[in-house]
Amino acid sequence: MLNLFQNKYLHEEISTLIVLIVYSLLRYFLAKGIRKYAKSNQSLEHRTNLVIKYVNILLGILAFITIAVIWGVKKDQLFLFTSSFFTVVGVAAFAQWSLLSNITAGIILFFSFPFKIGDHIKILDKDFPISGEIIDIKAFYILLKTDGNEVITYPNNLLMQKGISVLDNHSEHQEFTD
Missing domain, CATH: 1.10.287 (Helix Hairpins)
Structure with a gap:
């Protein structure tokens, strides 16, 4: 058997x-x-x-x-x-579609790598333009620190939809963890 x-x-x-x-x-x-x-x-x-x-x-x-x-x-x-x-x-x-689109955008940003932590960027939004230094990049969003020391959370999927200008890179390479 x-x-x-x-x-x-x-x-x-x-x-x-x-x-x-x-x-x-x-x-x-x-x-x-x-x-x-x-x-x-x-x-x-x-x-x-x-x-x-x-x-x-x-x-x-x-x-x-x-x-x-x-x-x-x-x-x-x-x-x-x-x-x-x-x-x-x-x-x-x-x-929760925005969560899925943020994850997808995070993966695309990882492989395309248009900017990195420490870069000073300007998000070209007609209604709400934002500029600041990238202090961290996460799976769902990035953290920007403005010139007025305000920390802004900006979703990854919106980064894929808006134009981004990298103004300058004035920081040293740093490792950040979640």
């Missing part, structure tokens, strides 16, 4: 093992590549770790779906489960 069980599911077990090995290798090499990219652009370590975390979540979801298909979950059932899950998440996150 045990031998029959081993022979019946041997293909699925081997395929699952291969998926887990590929998943582990992808996590390792993508993290290494992202760190190398971040180092070449003098990115902060906590921003790098945040991007790696998002990539790992995506890889985990893909590995889970792949393993479910290997073990016989039918594609229509998987599609139904996935669409139901994303519907629930979408409804729950509908009011």
